[in-house]
Amino acid sequence: MGPTEALARFIADLRYDDLPSDVIAAAKIAIADGVSVMMAGSAQPLASIVGDYVRALGGAARCTVAGRDFKTNAPTAAFANGVFGHSLDFEIQGRPPTHGTSSCLPAALALGEERDASGKAILEAYVVGWEVQVRVRAATAPITNPAFHPPGLVGPLGAAAAGARILGLDPEQTGTALGIAASRTGGLTANTGTMVKSTHPGNAARMGTEAVMLAKSGFTASADILETRHGFGDALFGGEVDWSSIADGLGQRFRLVDPGFDIKRFPAQIHMQRPIESVLNLRQNDDLDPDTVESLTVYMRGAGHSGLIPRTGLDGKFSVEYCAAAALLDGRVGIDTFTDERRFAPDMEAMLPRVSVVSEPDRDGAESVAVLKDGNTVSGTCIEFLGSIGNQMNPDERHAKFMHCAEIVLPEHAALQLSGTLANLEDVGDISDLMTQLVVDAS
Numbered sequence: 001m002g003p004t005e006a007l008a009r010f011i012a013d014l015r016y017d018d019l020p021s022d023v024i025a026a027a028k029i030a031i032a033d034g035v036s037v038m039m040a041g042s043a044q045p046l047a048s049i050v051g052d053y054v055r056a057l058g059g060a061a062r063c064t065v066a067g068r069d070f071k072t073n074a075p076t077a078a079f080a081n082g083v084f085g086h087s088l089d090f091e092i093q094g095r096p097p098t099h100g101t102s103s104c105l106p107a108a109l110a111l112g113e114e115r116d117a118s119g120k121a122i123l124e125a126y127v128v129g130w131e132v133q134v135r136v137r138a139a140t141a142p143i144t145n146p147a148f149h150p151p152g153l154v155g156p157l158g159a160a161a162a163g164a165r166i167l168g169l170d171p172e173q174t175g176t177a178l179g180i181a182a183s184r185t186g187g188l189t190a191n192t193g194t195m196v197k198s199t200h201p202g203n204a205a206r207m208g209t210e211a212v213m214l215a216k217s218g219f220t221a222s223a224d225i226l227e228t229r230h231g232f233g234d235a236l237f238g239g240e241v242d243w244s245s246i247a248d249g250l251g252q253r254f255r256l257v258d259p260g261f262d263i264k265r266f267p268a269q270i271h272m273q274r275p276i277e278s279v280l281n282l283r284q285n286d287d288l289d290p291d292t293v294e295s296l297t298v299y300m301r302g303a304g305h306s307g308l309i310p311r312t313g314l315d316g317k318f319s320v321e322y323c324a325a326a327a328l329l330d331g332r333v334g335i336d337t338f339t340d341e342r343r344f345a346p347d348m349e350a351m352l353p354r355v356s357v358v359s360e361p362d363r364d365g366a367e368s369v370a371v372l373k374d375g376n377t378v379s380g381t382c383i384e385f386l387g388s389i390g391n392q393m394n395p396d397e398r399h400a401k402f403m404h405c406a407e408i409v410l411p412e413h414a415a416l417q418l419s420g421t422l423a424n425l426e427d428v429g430d431i432s433d434l435m436t437q438l439v440v441d442a443s
Contacts, residue, residue: 003246004226007135008175010250011128011161016120016426018251019127024426026256027123030092030130032402032422033263034101037091039418039438040335040405041084042067046195046314050202054080063110064435067409074110078159078209081106082202086151087195088335089317090267090405094130095259095389096150097270098137102201103155104129107209108162112431117166119428125162127256133158134255136226139245143237152187152200153236159208167212172223179221180211182232192305193315263387263398266333268317273385274366275300275320275357279327282368282380290329290347294373296355298324300366303359308352313343321355322348324368328355335408409440 001009016024041047051068054076061070063077066084071077085091085102094100108125111117117125136154144150160181164174184207187200215221226232226243233241266276275298282288304320316322316338326337329347336342365383372378384390386397393401399419406415418437421428428434 001247002224002227003139003243004175004178004224005171006247006250007132007161007226008171008178011132011164012169012171012174014124014128014165014251016124019123020254020257022257023127023254024123026260027126027130028422028425029263029398030101030256030261031105031122031126031425032419033092033398034085034105035418035422035438036402036405037088038066038081038085038102038106039410040090040408041087041198043408044084044087046087046198047084049195050080050083062114064113064438066438067440069439074114074213075206075209078106078110079199079202079206081109082205083198086201087198088267089197089269090264090335092261092263093270094134094137094255094261096134096137096141098133098154099151099201100130100133100155100158103133103151103204103208104158104162106202106205107159107212108166109431109435110205110209111163111166111212113435115166116430116432119425119431119434121166122428122431123425125165127254128165129158129162130256131250131254132161135246135250138255139243140233140237140241143240145236147189148236149187149189149192149197149200151204153185155187155201155204156181156184156207156211159205160211161208163209163212164215167216169212169216173215175223175225176219176221177208177212177215179223179225180214180219181208182225183221184208184211185232185236189305193311193318195314260389262385262389263393263401265385265387265393265401266323267335267338268323268333269305271300271302271304272317272320272323273388274382275368276323276327276333277382277385278366278368278380279324280331280333280380281382282370282378283328283331285380286378288328288370288378290351292372292374293328293370294354295371296324296328297358297369297371298355298366299358299360299363299369301359301361301363303357308355310343313337313339313341316343320357321352325351325355328370414441
């Protein structure tokens with residue numbers, strides 16, 4: 001059995017009752033985080049552009065667009081909610097990184113709302129979507145061209161997996177859906193730091209949704225798209241993929257719990273989490289006044305994407321120097337850290353030239369060292385950031401993040417209601433009851 005067929009059978013056959021309790025618990029944590037981040041993202045400037053665009057497109061009013069007072073068709077709703085879910089770069093991150101939530105969850109929710117699916121069905125869909133996306137990513141990560149942004153490559157497959165589970169496609173139809181989705185891959189890393197990056201998971205959600213709808217209607221595609229000649233593996237990875245890992249433990253070992261996922265404490269790229277926390281530790285432990293700092297050096301593995309001078313506040317999410325400067329100046333890093341107003345503030349402009357990054361390939365974690373104007377030095381470290389697999393958030397910390405994000409759009413009572421619904425997702429009979437809670441009451 002080839003990898004495409006193995007995944008198709010896994011997707012079609014899995015049922016909620018087959019899922020171990022720890023997998024269900026992990027999926028509920030991930031979905032709740034994803035919904036809250038999607039709500040917060042719906043209030044971003046780029047979300048206004050996307051929301052207006054989607055509204056202007058029109059479409060059958062069947063599926064909720066988060067934070068908006070209109071509905072649209074399933075592929076378009078999945079696109080918008082996927083963009084919203086990734087716009088802050090704040091959703092959980094798997095290992096290896098691939099942004100599974102913002103690709104898979106919007107597809108499951110849109111199709112689920114259209115078909116009155118249960119909360120258990122959403123959990124099934126999310127689990128298979130995450131599993132497929134991360135397994136394909138793990139199989140291809142060592143040979144992926146870094147010019148491709150991973151969720152653009154593997155996200156359509158994950159979204160198709162989630163959608164196929166919602167629609168109840170059989171193995172043959174599911175294989176077809178994967179075949180369609182594989183022809184919808186793309187996404188360029190050069191667009192990191194711009195609004196386009198958030199469309200990579202958004203497009204993945206849309207393309208996966210469309211793929212399963214076409215497959216259910218009898219559309220055809222290659223039945224072995226991953227491994228066949230001139231297929232997914234040949235086109236994107238030069239035919240060098242070791243596909244044997246795809247079926248290894250499939251259905252017995254779930255990547256939501258093995259290796260698990262990191263919950264981001266800060267709304268920035270995953271590689272920013274440790275340096276930010278190291279600077280906050282430096283600042284807090286030494287009760288440091290930023291005005292006394294002559295220079296700040298961050299030692300870490302890698303150096304970030306955007307470099308010393310990010311072009312915009314949004315671009316700052318991918319600049320170690322900017323994230324470190326913000327942590328030092330403000331003693332915090334939040335959603336408002338990445339606005340143009342903060343990026344071009346006088347104190348930030350003055351601090352950025354004094355921050356540098358030293359890349360050390362074998363370093364674990366991050367260390368930040370500040371040289372003070374009096375000649376003394378102080379330092380802070382972070383090996384495993386709060387929220388990482390090695391230093392997990394507790395329920396109260398996860399809830400605090402949820403409420404912080406959800407309350408950007410919803411009043412407190414509505415955010416609490418949404419949190420309660422998601423905490424008991426397996427008891428939701430019709431997912432439409434959840435989706436109504438993602439709309440702001442204008443009254």
